[in-house]
Amino acid sequence: MKDHFTVHLEPLGKKVEVPEGTPLKDVLFSYGVEFPCGGKGICGGCRVKVLKGDVSFDERHRSLLEKLNLDFSWRLACQSYVTGDVTLEIGQFDTFILADSSPFLFKPQEGYGIAFDLGTTTMVTQLVNLKTGKVIGVETAVNPQAQHGADVISRIEYAVLQDGQATLTRLVREKFATMIHRLIRKAGGIAPEKIVVVGNTVMHHLFCGRDLTPMASYPFETPEGGACHFTPEELGLKTDDHTDIEFLPVLGSFVGSDILAGILATGMAESKDPLILVDLGTNGEIVVGNRDRILCASTAAGPAFEGTNIHMGMRATTGAISSVTRSEEAIRVHIIGNEKARGICGSGLIDAIAVFLETGKIDIGGRIKGESGRIDLTPEVFLTQKDIRELQLAKGAVASGIQILRETLGFAPEDIRNVYVSGAFGSFINLENTRRIGLLKYPADKIIKMGNTALLGAKMSLFENGDKIRDILQKTIHLSLETNPDFQDIFAENMIF
Amino acid sequence: MVDILEKLTIVVKRGKADKNSPYPPDLKGQDGADELTAEALKMGFTPDEVLQKALVKGMHLIGEDFSAGRAFVPEMLMAAKAMKAAMKHIEPFFKSGSVKQKGTVIMGTVQGDLHDIGKNLVAMMIEGAGWKVVDLGSDTSFEKFLAALEEYPDAIVGMSALLTTTMVNMKGITEKIKEVSPKTIVMVGGAPLSQDFCTQIGADFYSPDPQGATEYLDALVKSA
Structure with a gap:
C-alpha cells in the first residue's frame, strides 16, 4: 500500500504529492480555491469533478451532492480526503463565486487578463479568459522579499534604514516576471490585454519603486500611493507591447489596494x-x-494570526494544527496534511483558546491557570502564556x-x-x-x-x-x-x- | 484598624476605582480606591502612610503579576485607574509639601511614533511608585524633551517606541540630551528594543517591563 498519492489539478496542470487521508481542502487552498460557506458542504462552491481515479465518499457526502443537484462524478472538496491517485477539475474556476455564492456578472470581452495579488508573504496570480470568465491558469510563490523581514515594518526598515529599497523592488519584479511568463507559457503563449496588480501600501511602493520614507514614521502618509501604470518592457516582461499593467492605488496609510479590491469584491x-x-x-x-x-x-x-510571535506558531501549511475541538473531556486537534503536528496556525490558536476558556483552563483575563504556564495540545505542540497575550x-x-x-x-x-x-x-x-x-x-x-x-x-x-x-x-x-x-x-x- | 490599608492595597491591585465601577465583577457594590482612601485619611493615617503602605504596594503587586504574565494590559490599566482615583485625595498634600515625591520622570513616545499605550503603562507604574510623571504624549521631539528638562532640570527622561523604524530616532534624541545635560539619566523601552540597542545609542537603562523601570528608579533614590 502506498502512503502517498498524486493529485492532478485541472485546468491548472498542477501535480501534488500528498499523504493518504489529506483533506482536499488543504490541497486546494493554496491555489486560490475559495470555500464560500467555510467548509460546511452546503454551497457547492468548492466542488471538484473526478476525471480519473477516485475520491471515496460516504452517505452524508452523497446527500449533500443530491441537495446541490450535482451528479456523483462531483465531490465537495471541503468534505473529501485523498484516498488514491486522482485527477480533479476545479469547478470553481468556471465562474467567480462571490461571498453570497452568486456568480459575478461580467461583461464578456475579447482576450485574456491577469489578476495579481502581491502579498507580503505570498504572491498569487490567475489568468482569466475575459470572454468566458474562466480561470485558466494560476501561479503561486513565496514573496522573495521575505528574506529581508517577515512583516511590512521590517521591509520598510530594510528599505529606508538599510538602503535596501532597490533590492526589494528588483526581487519582487523579477519574481513577478517569472510568474507571468510561466502563466503565459502554460496557456500556449497568449498575450494578455491587461494585468491588474493589488497589494498593501508597502508592496505597492516597493513594486512601483516609490519612496517608502513617509511610511517609516508618523503620520504614515502616502503621497505617492496613486495608481501606477507600466509597459511590459519596464518590468522586463517578454509579452506583447500593448499589455497594460496597472498597480491599483492605495486607500491611505497602511491600507492598500488589496483592500480596495476587497471593497470591490464585497460590493x-x-x-x-x-x-x-x-x-x-x-x-x-x-x-x-x-x-x-x-x-x-x-x-x-x-502577526499572531499568521503564527509569528507565537512560540510554536506557523503558517497554515502541512504539520500545523488548524483546528481544536472538545468532545466530552477529550481535546481533539486537526493537523493539516494529516501528518505529525509541528506547530499551530492562527485558526488552531483561536480554537484552542475558545476551548480552554470553556474548560476554565484560561480565565477571562487570559491567564493560564496552574503553575506550569503552558497548555499541551499534542506531545509536540503546546501554548504558552505569552502566546495568549499575543x-x-x-x-x-x-x-x-x-x-x-x-x-x-x-x-x-x-x-x-x-x-x-x-x-x-x-x-x-x-x-x-x-x-x-x-x-x-x-x-x-x-x-x-x-x-x-x-x-x-x-x-x-x-x-x-x-x-x-x-x-x-x-x-x-x-x-x-x-x-x-x-x-x-x-x-x-x-x-x- | 490597619486592615483598611490592606483593603486599599487589594482594590488598587484589583483595579476597583470606586463603589460604582462595575469592574472587577466580584467586587461589585463594594468600596473602591476612592472611598477607602478618603476613609483612611479620615481615620488619621497620614497621606504618606496611605501612599506608601497601600497605593505604592498595590501598584507594585500588579506590576509583579504583569512581569510574571499573570496579569496583562487591561488589568494594569484598571489598576492605574484605581490608583488615580486614590491620588485625587493625596495630591493636595504634594502641593502643600507634607508628602514628598521621589523625583520627576519626563516621559514620551519618541518622534515619529504614535503608539503610546506601552509608555502610558510605564508612566502609571512609575507614578504608582511615588514619582511625579510629566507625560509628553506621543511623537515627542528633542525640543519637547528639552523644554520639559528646562522646567525640571533634575528629572529623569524615559522614552518609548513600538516600531523598528521609529526606535532609531531615540539615538539622536539621547545624544542631544546628553550633550546639553550630561548628568540627565535616559531610560528607554518598547517592544522592539533590547539591552544591546540601549547600550548602542548611549542610553542609561533598558527594561523589558514596567516593573524593571520602577526598581531601577528606586535604586537610584537609595544610592543617592
Whole structure:
C-alpha cells in the first residue's frame, strides 16, 4: 500500500504529492480555491469533478451532492480526503463565486487578463479568459522579499534604514516576471490585454519603486500611493507591447489596494446596508461602510494570526494544527496534511483558546491557570502564556478597530448586514470560536468567509473600466485609530475574553 | 484598624476605582480606591502612610503579576485607574509639601511614533511608585524633551517606541540630551528594543517591563 498519492489539478496542470487521508481542502487552498460557506458542504462552491481515479465518499457526502443537484462524478472538496491517485477539475474556476455564492456578472470581452495579488508573504496570480470568465491558469510563490523581514515594518526598515529599497523592488519584479511568463507559457503563449496588480501600501511602493520614507514614521502618509501604470518592457516582461499593467492605488496609510479590491469584491460601495470587511493579516485592515460613506483603518494587530510571535506558531501549511475541538473531556486537534503536528496556525490558536476558556483552563483575563504556564495540545505542540497575550493584543486591536469605525459612522452592531472576513487563514477559522474569543462580536450567520478578496477584486477589475474603483476611492476615508481619545480604553476592554 | 490599608492595597491591585465601577465583577457594590482612601485619611493615617503602605504596594503587586504574565494590559490599566482615583485625595498634600515625591520622570513616545499605550503603562507604574510623571504624549521631539528638562532640570527622561523604524530616532534624541545635560539619566523601552540597542545609542537603562523601570528608579533614590 502506498502512503502517498498524486493529485492532478485541472485546468491548472498542477501535480501534488500528498499523504493518504489529506483533506482536499488543504490541497486546494493554496491555489486560490475559495470555500464560500467555510467548509460546511452546503454551497457547492468548492466542488471538484473526478476525471480519473477516485475520491471515496460516504452517505452524508452523497446527500449533500443530491441537495446541490450535482451528479456523483462531483465531490465537495471541503468534505473529501485523498484516498488514491486522482485527477480533479476545479469547478470553481468556471465562474467567480462571490461571498453570497452568486456568480459575478461580467461583461464578456475579447482576450485574456491577469489578476495579481502581491502579498507580503505570498504572491498569487490567475489568468482569466475575459470572454468566458474562466480561470485558466494560476501561479503561486513565496514573496522573495521575505528574506529581508517577515512583516511590512521590517521591509520598510530594510528599505529606508538599510538602503535596501532597490533590492526589494528588483526581487519582487523579477519574481513577478517569472510568474507571468510561466502563466503565459502554460496557456500556449497568449498575450494578455491587461494585468491588474493589488497589494498593501508597502508592496505597492516597493513594486512601483516609490519612496517608502513617509511610511517609516508618523503620520504614515502616502503621497505617492496613486495608481501606477507600466509597459511590459519596464518590468522586463517578454509579452506583447500593448499589455497594460496597472498597480491599483492605495486607500491611505497602511491600507492598500488589496483592500480596495476587497471593497470591490464585497460590493460595499453599492450596498444600502452597512457592511464590514476585515482582513485578518499582520496589519488587520478594517473597512466599514455602505454606498454613502466608507471608513478604513489598519490596526497594529501583529502577526499572531499568521503564527509569528507565537512560540510554536506557523503558517497554515502541512504539520500545523488548524483546528481544536472538545468532545466530552477529550481535546481533539486537526493537523493539516494529516501528518505529525509541528506547530499551530492562527485558526488552531483561536480554537484552542475558545476551548480552554470553556474548560476554565484560561480565565477571562487570559491567564493560564496552574503553575506550569503552558497548555499541551499534542506531545509536540503546546501554548504558552505569552502566546495568549499575543492573541489578546491582536484580537483586541481588530475588535477595537471595528468598534471605532462603526461608532464613527453612527451604526449600531445590529445595523450591520454582513461581516466579510478575508485573509489567508480566514477560510479555516471557526466562526463560533471567533465570536467566543471576542474577535468578531457578530452572529455567525452574519459572518461570511470570503477567502482572498484581494485576488477576487483584482479579477473583477479586469472587467471594469475604472468607474467603480474611482467611486470607492471617492467614498473612502482613512482613519487613524490611535488618535481616537478613547482608543486606549476601548482597546483594553476588547482584550478581555 | 490597619486592615483598611490592606483593603486599599487589594482594590488598587484589583483595579476597583470606586463603589460604582462595575469592574472587577466580584467586587461589585463594594468600596473602591476612592472611598477607602478618603476613609483612611479620615481615620488619621497620614497621606504618606496611605501612599506608601497601600497605593505604592498595590501598584507594585500588579506590576509583579504583569512581569510574571499573570496579569496583562487591561488589568494594569484598571489598576492605574484605581490608583488615580486614590491620588485625587493625596495630591493636595504634594502641593502643600507634607508628602514628598521621589523625583520627576519626563516621559514620551519618541518622534515619529504614535503608539503610546506601552509608555502610558510605564508612566502609571512609575507614578504608582511615588514619582511625579510629566507625560509628553506621543511623537515627542528633542525640543519637547528639552523644554520639559528646562522646567525640571533634575528629572529623569524615559522614552518609548513600538516600531523598528521609529526606535532609531531615540539615538539622536539621547545624544542631544546628553550633550546639553550630561548628568540627565535616559531610560528607554518598547517592544522592539533590547539591552544591546540601549547600550548602542548611549542610553542609561533598558527594561523589558514596567516593573524593571520602577526598581531601577528606586535604586537610584537609595544610592543617592
